[in-house]
Amino acid sequence: MVRGLSVFAVFALGCYQPKSTLECDDLASCTPVSDGAVDGDAVDDGPINDDAGPGELCAGTSNGLIGVKCFIPGADVVFDVNDTFNTDTDGRCDTTENTACFVVGNSIVVNASATLDALGMRPLVLWSATTIVISGTVDASSRSGVVKLGSGANTTMCGALDGEARIDISPQPGGGGTGASYRGGGGGGGRGRSTNGNTTALGGPVGVSIGLRGGCAGGNGGHNLGSGGNGGGAVYLMAGASIQVTGVINASGAGGGTATSSSTQRPGGGGGGSGGLIGLEAPTINVTNARLISLGGGGASGGGDFDGAVGQKGGDPVVDPVARGAGGIQSAPANSGGAGAAGDCSIGTGGNVMAGITGGGGGGGGGCGYIKAFGTVTGTAIATAPTLD
Numbered sequence: 001m002v003r004g005l006s007v008f009a010v011f012a013l014g015c016y017q018p019k020s021t022l023e024c025d026d027l028a029s030c031t032p033v034s035d036g037a038v039d040g041d042a043v044d045d046g047p048i049n050d051d052a053g054p055g056e057l058c059a060g061t062s063n064g065l066i067g068v069k070c071f072i073p074g075a076d077v078v079f080d081v082n083d084t085f086n087t088d089t090d091g092r093c094d095t096t097e098n099t100a101c102f103v104v105g106n107s108i109v110v111n112a113s114a115t116l117d118a119l120g121m122r123p124l125v126l127w128s129a130t131t132i133v134i135s136g137t138v139d140a141s142s143r144s145g146v147v148k149l150g151s152g153a154n155t156t157m158c159g160a161l162d163g164e165a166r167i168d169i170s171p172q173p174g175g176g177g178t179g180a181s182y183r184g185g186g187g188g189g190g191r192g193r194s195t196n197g198n199t200t201a202l203g204g205p206v207g208v209s210i211g212l213r214g215g216c217a218g219g220n221g222g223h224n225l226g227s228g229g230n231g232g233g234a235v236y237l238m239a240g241a242s243i244q245v246t247g248v249i250n251a252s253g254a255g256g257g258t259a260t261s262s263s264t265q266r267p268g269g270g271g272g273g274s275g276g277l278i279g280l281e282a283p284t285i286n287v288t289n290a291r292l293i294s295l296g297g298g299g300a301s302g303g304g305d306f307d308g309a310v311g312q313k314g315g316d317p318v319v320d321p322v323a324r325g326a327g328g329i330q331s332a333p334a335n336s337g338g339a340g341a342a343g344d345c346s347i348g349t350g351g352n353v354m355a356g357i358t359g360g361g362g363g364g365g366g367g368c369g370y371i372k373a374f375g376t377v378t379g380t381a382i383a384t385a386p387t388l389d
Contacts, residue, residue: 057129059240064281064374066125066212069102069238073129077105079114079136087120087151100125100212100236101151108239110136112247123152123212123234123277132237132282134245134290140214140233142254142273143316144297150214150233150251153276158216158231163189163268163361165222174222174268176351177256179299179338179364180231182215182274183345183386187338187364189219190351192268192302210277212236215253215294215369218271221302221360225267226259229297229314229325232276232369239282243375245290248319251276253297255314255325256337256363261303268360269300269337272314272325272348275369275386280377287388288379291319295385296366298325299337299351303360311335314363322383327351327365338365343385 052058058070071094087093087101094102101122108128110116114136118124124140126132142150163175179186215231232251237243253273261267275294298314312328314337327337327349338349348365368386377388 057240059127059129059238060281061374065236065279065372069127071104071127073104073106075106077103077108078111079109079116080111081113082115084117087118087122087124102127106130108132110134110138110247112136115139118151118233118235119148120151123214123236125236125238128239130239130241132239132243134249135247137248138235139250140235140276141250141252142230142232144229144254144257144313145316149230150276152234153214153231154217155213157213160186160216160219160228160271162220163222171264171266172223173266174302174360176268176299176302176337176361176363177219177221177226177228177271179271179296179348179366180216180218180253180274181367182369184341184367185347186218186271186274186296186367187299187348187350189268189271189364190302190361192266192359192361210370214251214276215274218256218273218299218363218366221259221268221270221363223265223267226270226300226302226311226363227257228270229254229256229273229366231273232294234277236279237281241282242284243280243282244286246288248291249278250319251278251294251369252317253366255297255316256300258300258313258328259303259311259360261307261309263307266360267303269302269311269328269351269363271363272297272299272340272366274366277369278371281374283375285373285375285377286379287377287381290381291322292371292381292384292388293317293319293322294369294371295324295343296340296348296368298327298340299363299365301328301330301337301362302335304330304335305359322385325365327362335359335362337362340365341368343368345386
């Protein structure tokens, strides 16, 4: 089992309840059933496809995050060039399940030459009746540098806290926003000259109801000039036979936004966004040489102790080499932001506890997301962060 940014570790076998991929002949739903003799035999063989519509095939099990899903598979789907994929507007989405965008194919391939850049409000689900092969990149991360929101990020289940905005003294100081949480906890925001910068508060609940959703956004810095980083997106792969990943799947959160001091305010830095969700579901899952990352973004530094002092943005996690987002650094170290959570899902670093005489507080680092596998996992990954469950 891989911990943190471990290298060349062999995954333990997962648990999967295999089922046949059969064509069925009635119009009922795809709800998995314990069939008894419904399909004409006398053996109770667990979830099967008796309830698929004409021409439909099914993938998934009741043990996964989204249950059994059935579609008419159609042609093979191949991504062989860079492709920006908006899950809200792209015509290749099957939106039968309105809460997600399903890309449906007999098989699905993302070639080594291609990056599938997923954005939009809906999570991205790659559904294949047979196999999924990822030798290129599937990028559902959020980024601050190009202001990208990963697919399915920033759901309503989030709870990061904004930094305090004091107005009773001049110049008015702001506390740092907390880092966001998902599987791991976000760091608290620094106080600056504020009386309450959320220095011990986590950025929302930790480990809550994992489902088909992305990560959470970090809290805004006090005086709302340092925006919280967006959470990482959600990407879910499900195949009737097998999944093979030799490339990159990224669902990391973004770094917090910067803040600039003015003659009247010393704003706090934004907290980092949490990592999102990477889900893999198939009877056989091979991750040889794969890089799977869902880390938190770094918190931004607060505005400094003089007019026009600019805090630095929190860093976005990087893939090569895999590293969590770094905190923004202010010339006065007390204004610096916290780093994102480590790959072992330790809590993101908190922002500064006390800034300089009048400076704003730094934002907390974002917590890690989830990487979940439902199936028998084999192979040697280059790196996963956090652990592949």
